[in-house]
Amino acid sequence: MSEPRIVKFEVFRYSPEGAETGEGKWQTYEVPCPDDYVVLDALNHIKDYIDPTLSHRWSCRMGVCGSCGMMVNGTPNLTCKSFVRDLEHPIRVGPLANFPVVRDLVVELESFMDKLKSVKPWIIRKVEKDVKYGEYLQTPDELDSYRQFSMCINCCLCYAACPVMINEPDFIGPAAIALGFRYNQDSRDEGEAERYAVLAGEHGVWNCSYANECSEVCPKHVDPAAAVNREKLVSALQWLHILPKKGA
Amino acid sequence: MKVIRHDIVLVGGGGAGLRAAIAAVEVSPETTVCCVSKLYPMRSHTVSAEGGAAAVAGSDDNLDLHAYDTLKGSDFLADQDAVEQFVQEAPGELTQLEHWGCPWSREPDGRVAVRAFGGMSVKRTWFAADKTGFHMLHALFQTSMKYDRIVRLDEFFATKLLVDNGRVCGVAALDIRTGEVTAVLGRAVILCTGGAGQVFPFTTNAAVKTGDGMALAYREGVPLKDMEFVQYHPTGLPGTGILITEASRGEGGHLYNNEGERFLVTHDYGVGNKAELGPRDMLSRAIMREMEAGRAFDGSYGKYVHLDLRHLGEKKIDEKLPFVRELARNFVGVDPVHEPIPVRPVVHYMMGGVDTDITGATPMPGLYAAGEVAAVSINGANRLGSNSLTECLVFGRRAGEAAVRFAGDCADGDERVLVDQAEAEHGRMDALRNKVGGEQIAVIRREMQASMESGCGVFRDQGSMDATVAALRQLKGRYADIGLSDRSKVFNTEIVQAMELRNMLDVAEAVAQTAAVRTESRGAHTRTDYPTRDDSQFLKHSLVNFSPQGPEIGYRDVTLTRWTPEERKY
Numbered sequence: 001m002s003e004p005r006i007v008k009f010e011v012f013r014y015s016p017e018g019a020e021t022g023e024g025k026w027q028t029y030e031v032p033c034p035d036d037y038v039v040l041d042a043l044n045h046i047k048d049y050i051d052p053t054l055s056h057r058w059s060c061r062m063g064v065c066g067s068c069g070m071m072v073n074g075t076p077n078l079t080c081k082s083f084v085r086d087l088e089h090p091i092r093v094g095p096l097a098n099f100p101v102v103r104d105l106v107v108e109l110e111s112f113m114d115k116l117k118s119v120k121p122w123i124i125r126k127v128e129k130d131v132k133y134g135e136y137l138q139t140p141d142e143l144d145s146y147r148q149f150s151m152c153i154n155c156c157l158c159y160a161a162c163p164v165m166i167n168e169p170d171f172i173g174p175a176a177i178a179l180g181f182r183y184n185q186d187s188r189d190e191g192e193a194e195r196y197a198v199l200a201g202e203h204g205v206w207n208c209s210y211a212n213e214c215s216e217v218c219p220k221h222v223d224p225a226a227a228v229n230r231e232k233l234v235s236a237l238q239w240l241h242i243l244p245k246k247g248a
Numbered sequence: 249m250k251v252i253r254h255d256i257v258l259v260g261g262g263g264a265g266l267r268a269a270i271a272a273v274e275v276s277p278e279t280t281v282c283c284v285s286k287l288y289p290m291r292s293h294t295v296s297a298e299g300g301a302a303a304v305a306g307s308d309d310n311l312d313l314h315a316y317d318t319l320k321g322s323d324f325l326a327d328q329d330a331v332e333q334f335v336q337e338a339p340g341e342l343t344q345l346e347h348w349g350c351p352w353s354r355e356p357d358g359r360v361a362v363r364a365f366g367g368m369s370v371k372r373t374w375f376a377a378d379k380t381g382f383h384m385l386h387a388l389f390q391t392s393m394k395y396d397r398i399v400r401l402d403e404f405f406a407t408k409l410l411v412d413n414g415r416v417c418g419v420a421a422l423d424i425r426t427g428e429v430t431a432v433l434g435r436a437v438i439l440c441t442g443g444a445g446q447v448f449p450f451t452t453n454a455a456v457k458t459g460d461g462m463a464l465a466y467r468e469g470v471p472l473k474d475m476e477f478v479q480y481h482p483t484g485l486p487g488t489g490i491l492i493t494e495a496s497r498g499e500g501g502h503l504y505n506n507e508g509e510r511f512l513v514t515h516d517y518g519v520g521n522k523a524e525l526g527p528r529d530m531l532s533r534a535i536m537r538e539m540e541a542g543r544a545f546d547g548s549y550g551k552y553v554h555l556d557l558r559h560l561g562e563k564k565i566d567e568k569l570p571f572v573r574e575l576a577r578n579f580v581g582v583d584p585v586h587e588p589i590p591v592r593p594v595v596h597y598m599m600g601g602v603d604t605d606i607t608g609a610t611p612m613p614g615l616y617a618a619g620e621v622a623a624v625s626i627n628g629a630n631r632l633g634s635n636s637l638t639e640c641l642v643f644g645r646r647a648g649e650a651a652v653r654f655a656g657d658c659a660d661g662d663e664r665v666l667v668d669q670a671e672a673e674h675g676r677m678d679a680l681r682n683k684v685g686g687e688q689i690a691v692i693r694r695e696m697q698a699s700m701e702s703g704c705g706v707f708r709d710q711g712s713m714d715a716t717v718a719a720l721r722q723l724k725g726r727y728a729d730i731g732l733s734d735r736s737k738v739f740n741t742e743i744v745q746a747m748e749l750r751n752m753l754d755v756a757e758a759v760a761q762t763a764a765v766r767t768e769s770r771g772a773h774t775r776t777d778y779p780t781r782d783d784s785q786f787l788k789h790s791l792v793n794f795s796p797q798g799p800e801i802g803y804r805d806v807t808l809t810r811w812t813p814e815e816r817k818y
Binding site for chain 1: 287293342348350351356357358361379382386391394404455456481487488490499571575578690733736737738739740
């Protein structure tokens with residue numbers, strides 16, 4: 001293996017405690033990086049051998065747990081999939097945009113968890129079939145109609161990329177809408193009416209300006225923008241259908 | 249001191265934990281469950297499971313066959329009553345997941361599809377492409393959100409079981425966000441914290457797999473069972489250890505050495521016609537033997553063999569193994585449609601764990617465990633691929649229901665006694681955060697991992713295991729002198745790493761010591777100095793108890809029902 005080369009990292013540091021907190025600062029580290037290092041490897045090297053006070057989240061380091069999303073040179077990315085060799089140096093690593101910072105590279109995710117729950121991301125049925133009668137049949141085509149939207153790993157890169165979130169922090173956002181849509185599309189589900197108020201409501205799909213940034217950064221190609229726009233179409237048609245009844 | 253009280257306290261929010269939580273609130277209309285998890289539940293390592301979950305599905309299959317395959321895979325160390333219960337409840341559990349929205353791959357007629365897996369004699373592995381764990385975990389997590397009686401403490405690290413008069417009545421948990429310790433009280437506690445792959449340097453396991461639940465129970469006097477049995481998965485990516493699922497072989501992938509031979513066919517490694525679909529312990533040994541014989545490839549991260557999927561074609565790879573393609577392309581720059589994938593054996597799973605019975609109950613009143621943290625045992629000396637996701641469901645539900653029954657029959661623990669223990673933990677956390685010392689966490693962790701690899705790898709012998717036991721003793725001594733740098737209370741991950749390292753040192757010692765005294769080869773425990781299985785002495789589970797002087801080891805007979813142990817040959 002070739003010798004590691006020294007790469008300069010500028011890492012965002014912030015602590016709500018103590019005198020030196022303020023707005024946070026960029027701290028420079030020089031990290032010896034083998035050719036196959038990802039940004040997360042470099043952060044772990046800093047944590048282990050240079051500065052144990054650095055805080056960041058990570059776990060699976062194979063792009064599926066969704067923990068290690070950060071801004072890498074200004075773009076939301078999973079740091080476990082961002083190869084150092086592909087990036088311009090110095091490499092700037094910051095916390096995900098559009099979320100409050102808890103500490104260093106760790107952001108507050110409670111708002112996302114609430115938004116996720118608000119779309120009722122579970123199968124809703126009028127009558128549950130007993131397990132002893134077996135599975136609900138679902139053809140491969142029916143599976144394909146929602147499968148892509150079920151790939152969301154909740155990494156929240158789409159929220160960090162979404163221009164609407166800057167001014168409308170209550171917008172339920174790309175991932176939550178994609179997951180609500182995923183259940184609406186599922187042939188086993190009968191909960192569309194229950195999700196309508198949230199998906200088409202004040203903080204729902206109509207806030208989206210269709211910048212498409214969410215789909216561009218999604219590491220799992222969920223294409224939340226497509227979900228948002230298809231949900232817009234569906235809810236518009238439902239609204240048109242429902243309106244005369246309301247007025248009657 | 250903040251005190252929270254619920255009926256049941258759950259530690260860990262992965263597949264087993266969430267299944268336990270849902271079972272508890274569904275079986276009892278008033279029960280509340282508090283889920284203490286050091287990471288958001290959907291980040292749990294269940295998310296990384298790829299290939300599938302086993303349960304009898306087709307008309308060509310039956311429960312006895314699944315049981316027999318599992319027992320043979322276990323090298324007859326699994327308890328037969330537990331395995332019978334497991335295979336019987338498996339289909340219902342996977343169907344339940346289907347009802348909860350898991351996007352199982354389907355047959356054209358809409359029924360759930362099944363695929364072949366190692367050591368299984370017929371197709372019985374249900375799958376959601378090759379992201380089965382991810383889909384199961386998210387289906388469970390999202391379903392759990394339905395229930396307001398499942399209360400989550402996300403990013404809370406359990407530091408100690410709170411025990412009143414021999415009965416567990418809660419945990420002390422560090423709120424990672426604030427640095428404060430909370431006393432989380434309940435009338436039963438369920439451990440679902442997963443395994444401990446991080447005690448090894450090269451593992452498929454996520455960073456969070458540090459044996460926390462095993463260590464929590466062990467230090468309170470609960471025995472760990474069969475800890476010497478560590479599964480190496482035959483096919484991980486060199487360097488990172490990222491898992492390339494057994495489904496690659498289930499779908500028809502082949503392994504080749506550097507002479508272009510399908511060595512599992514051309515050489516006798518005991519797997520017979522199963523070839524690439526032999527059990528994991530045998531395949532890992534075969535690959536290591538190929539390396540020793542000079543028939544492996546050399547790379548920057550040591551030797552490897554080839555996993556060839558090219559003959560499956562792009563369409564099948566994209567339909568059945570899209571994640572394998574994504575991982576191989578991203579992490580080793582290989583597109584399996586056009587090139588073979590470099591692979592080598594990698595630490596994957598702990599067969600051992602907290603001693604439980606088939607209800608998930610441990611010997612400590614009120615304490616339950618399920619999933620990889622537990623050893624029921626259905627896995628014995630070697631787990632079959634795709635049994636563990638199902639195990640999380642079957643025994644997660646069983647533990648959840650048993651905990652509800654237990655909690656309904658007993659009074660609350662003595663709050664003063666329990667809160668005093670939690671307050672002592674608070675003091676311990678403050679002291680640890682401010683600790684001055686000459687040793688570094690990362691250095692001790694690295695040395696522990698290297699020592700475990702050299703002594704408790706695929707092939708073991710007395711000398712290397714004894715050296716590991718001695719090294720771990722010494723590392724535990726050095727751990728007492730660690731120093732911490734981060735004095736902050738807010739999201740201090742250094743103190744979490746310090747506690748995880750302590751847990752890992754205890755677990756590692758249990759692995760090495762039980763391995764060093766099992767003088768036979770069985771399943772994943774393969775000794776070059778004792779190459780054969782010895783049923784006369786070792787048709788027994790090891791049980792290790794914590795003591796300040798070091799682990800104390802005893803044995804318990806394996807439960808046999810209808811199957812007589814036989815030579816394990818495929």
